[in-house]
Amino acid sequence: MDELTHASVPAFSSISLTPDNLAAMQAHVSSLAPQEACGLLAGWQVSDRFIAVEAIPVTNILHSPVRYKMEPHEQLETFNRIESAGWELVGIFHSHPAGPVGPSATDIAEAYYPGLIYLIWSCSASRWSCRAYRIRSNEVEEADLILTDHLPPR
Numbered sequence: 001m002d003e004l005t006h007a008s009v010p011a012f013s014s015i016s017l018t019p020d021n022l023a024a025m026q027a028h029v030s031s032l033a034p035q036e037a038c039g040l041l042a043g044w045q046v047s048d049r050f051i052a053v054e055a056i057p058v059t060n061i062l063h064s065p066v067r068y069k070m071e072p073h074e075q076l077e078t079f080n081r082i083e084s085a086g087w088e089l090v091g092i093f094h095s096h097p098a099g100p101v102g103p104s105a106t107d108i109a110e111a112y113y114p115g116l117i118y119l120i121w122s123c124s125a126s127r128w129s130c131r132a133y134r135i136r137s138n139e140v141e142e143a144d145l146i147l148t149d150h151l152p153p154r
């Protein structure tokens with residue numbers, strides 16, 4: 001991929017969440033390091049604008065520093081919980097405690113939800129950062145991560 005061309009393309013998707021939700025997610029992913037953490041984002045979606053109201057951790061059954069797989073029963077329970085709350089599944093988050101910043105080759109190959117946002121936490125020199133992506137047909141596109149206490153009305 002041509003990095004310069006990629007960087008000059010504006011993001012078409014965005015995900016909004018509150019600073020409190022982001023801080024809670026960071027506390028969770030950092031508490032599990034050096035293992036990868038993972039979970040689901042609940043909220044709603046208006047075309048390519050995603051709003052996440054909650055980040056729900058799911059156990060990484062691989063307990064690996066470089067891979068994640070959600071515990072299937074817990075994942076299903078979380079899907080059900082999201083649905084019964086009247087929300088939609090809008091994204092998947094996971095962490096890269098030892099990098100890389102963006103999606104790994106495995107993440108791209110195993111991105112089964114082109115309609116969702118992938119939030120990826122990465123850690124470098126003890127500092128965590130979070131970025132958002134769409135992964136569709138093996139193409140990675142960064143999405144805008146919007147932090148706000150005033151989520152748009154549904």
Ligand SMILES: [Zn+2]
Nearest residue numbers: 094103104107
């Ligand atoms: Zn990954």
